[in-house]
Amino acid sequence: MADFIKEVERRRTFAIISHPDAGKTTLTEKFLLYGGAIQEAGMVKGKQSSRHAVSDWMEIEKQRGISVTSSVLQFNYNGYCINILDTPGHQDFSEDTYRTLMAADSAVMVIDGSKGVEDQTRKLFKVCVMRHIPIFTFINKMDRDAKDPYELMEEIEQELGIKTCAINWPIGSGKEFQGVYEREKKEVIRFSFGKKGAKEMAETVKVDLQDDTLADLIGAEHCEKLREDVELLDGASEEFDLEAVRSGLLSPVCFGSALTNFGVEPFLEHFLAMTTSPLPRMAGDQLIDPFDPHFSAFVFKIQANMNKAHRDRMAFMRICSGKFEKGMEVYHVQGKKKVKLNQSKQLMASDRETVEEAYAGDVIGIFDPGIYSIGDTLCTASNKFEFDGIPTFAPEHFASIRNKDSMKRKQFVKGVEQIAKEGAIQIFQSPLSGMEEIIVGVVGVLQFEVLEHRLKSEYNVDIERTNLSYRFIRWIGNKDIDLNRLNLSSDTKKIQDLKGNFLLLFTNEWGIRWAEKNNPELILEEFGK
Template sequence: MNSIDPQVQREVLRRRTFAIISHPDAGKTTLTEKMLLFGGCIDVAGAVRGRKTQRSATSDWMELEKQRGISVSSTVLTFEFEGKRVNLLDTPGHHDFSEDTYRTLMAADCAVMVIDLAKGVEAQTEKLFRVCAMRRIPVLTFVNKVDRPGQEPLQILAEIESKLGIEPVPQNWPLGFGPDFRGLVDLATERVHLFGEQTRDRRGETQTIDLAELSDQDENALQASILSQAREEVELLATAGTTLDRERFLAGEISPVFFGSALTNWGVEHFLRGFLELCPPPRARQSDRGAIEPSRAEFAGFVFKIQANLDPRHRDRVAFVRICAGRFEREMEVMHSRTEKKLRLRRAHRVFGQERETMDEAFPGDIIGLVNPGEFRLGDTICTGEPINFEPLPQFSPEFFAILRCRETLRRKQFSRGLEQLLEEGAIQMFTDSRAARSEPILAAVGELQFDVVRFRLESEYNTQTDIQWLPFKMARWIEGDVEDARRLTLPYSSRVVKDQDGSPAVLFQSLWDTEYAQRENPGVRFEEARGLKQESPSVLTDGSSAD
């Protein structure tokens, strides 16, 4: 089980698998597009504003994403850059899709946090950073939109440290910012990259010169002051700033910071090179049999995402598997650890946005898409050799609850199939009240917008229109034991005892006061905000105080 495969070891060292996180509109999808541009995967970077006259972003393949100009589903994008295989996981920035982002972070070895220079560290960025901290995922920071009016760069560094509790370590520094932005200083070499006119889809040319040799003799007073301020700040950072320590970065104690503008490509290529140098290759993963090293000979991976109708023409479901150890080969036979069944993996794809191509082999850090006729669930482990199970994916407390009804009786079969597949994806959660003879399933989601996505997809992909009835519940709490045990608890009259889609007992509450009342009246019972997390893990996706 501990044998090492030299070929796997070589391939592991050139893999970089990371997720991009941010608050909406910080520029995450734009940065993703520009990294693909430099990786040679696309010729023209797609606009992300959703205008009908512009191309949609490569990562935003769903029709609703194109209409609204937002990411609502995580997307896998792979490209080669200077000898490295880069697996980029583009995640939704909107709070309503945080659960999908969390599951995607489980598949990442590193995260890139995008911050808007003007807006600083925003609420959703902070929450997603807490997820990374909880998972001990190292985080790099890209401060975007330096060519627009915003905060002083030193203020941004102070805000990162005060709000996130991590020490920022700048790797480059803007020469001016906002309308006065002229270029970026590489702090390691003190070389200045001066940017000329560039377009959205081209790299453009830069002039590179030593900071000490840069002259302001022929410049006006404003530009002379920009150069003077940059020199002072670079000197300050050299004497008082923290130096980059790779071990501290991998431990999540510091975050390397890069400045730039994704829209105009300023600093993106420098960031990509710096990122590939700092981002760790795949590392050991914890399982029920201890740490699983990526270079071991036996194959192992886990399902972190399921997507129905990735290609509406095929009406199929794709299970996204993060390879954690060993070598994947098409047609190989694996053990499905949950069911203890053996499966032959005949249809495996490399997925790029909505596009796909057959994969013959893959290595740790890679993401493969398996056509899923129903065998897989989120969190499933597949492996060869001795069966193992990687850490389970968590389920978080929803904040919105409703009952969906199919408008047309003749479409109920399609409606039921659509809901079943969306439940498999984890797009929504489902609770049932076993006391009621004809209880309708209660659907729930972390964010209200998730219901818009579900209804849109039921209509566009399954041709079933729905009506929605909102319910007054605001949170779910999981408890140990069975449903009958839960019914014997002292609970507020307005609460409801239910079981989730896996049969685990839970209580739906209408307010935080109700949950506190239930805890006081039942001191020996734990009411958990999430299922599948370790006891010491904080709440990161709800609006609880530990997330803020």
């Protein structure tokens, strides 16, 4: 039992969020570099190398240089076992990011020092606030011309509504970037340009701010400014409060440059010192303690065809309590039956290795024969309960798709259904047409492109897509209503989801009001069951 408690205590599970191009994937790789999980970092869009980022494994990601699906990465560092959930930065994939944040205990927010808080950062931050999870900020790209650090801190506070506390402070930026000052240790960590892919040690110099040698180290002008900045920070800035950090009320801020490895390891060490072991989870009125020896987990992501050689489906699950052992029998709550977890994997993006055991806080992939859905609960049969569900986003863009080659209908239907089960798209059909006419709903339009690419590359199916003008979707709450007797506007469309539920598509809000006014018995709901 003591070993079990020790293993759970050393787990840390966090998600990395950012606006596209802020450096999230690069920071992820540098964490792996310091943890010894990889020997050299690959660049997503680097011209100097043909390698691609470890966490960007899907073919379309390599072509476009963006992350479109969450990756799960694990490594060990200084006695900690760390699970990183790397998320898509592009807003069109915010639903995948939302689900991933449900599996994390904290979040690292990466901000571009030259751009500050951007649109997608705001959206993802709101999700973190909803979950009350701790947020740690890494202001990146200080080796390029950046905004004033006070301005960046103020922007975070005003735009995101969270207090900030500088853990270290930058000395210059761009060509004048000299390094950072560690406030608690009273040390200057000097910056020097180095190789972009290799692990390097920065020069750390313990020096008193009033020491004359400081001017020789960073230059007289930078020395004077640093003294003024530190005096101002000590007197006027928010004081560090660990409880406020862990409650999601105060975000510790560090500065650095992920591309050159500068400031990454100090940030990682600060982060590990402030975060906690896995947090409890709610299952209705029940609080599930991670140190409870009874195994429990929930599925937060499903991914098909991660490796063409395997042609399989993986269900990613966050272990919430107890210990996982390969081959163990658990109860699948939604399926109402016992299942054996024989094929279990730990992943480094698309690379996989069999995992024999795992603990609360860990994320592992299990083979999915087509029985799991996002939000499903797995637990021991002697202690049955159901974790709170993961909300689904209502689609905002719609298109009808048609298979170009009628001889490939089987592959077409299978591909669309499997990709839909991953949660990236939602598919619907006209009540009488079956799968002949498929309507796809997505949160972001780039998902259409990903769908076309994956159907082609994974199922050898070409599709024809017609964008539709619908903007709103509503589920019909009363199952016994006669659809043919509904009084609807001419541009309202009746559809059905894969579970047999009936829905209505509207081009504008006026159509919704018309339907409600002219059909008093009609119950419209924004979320499906």
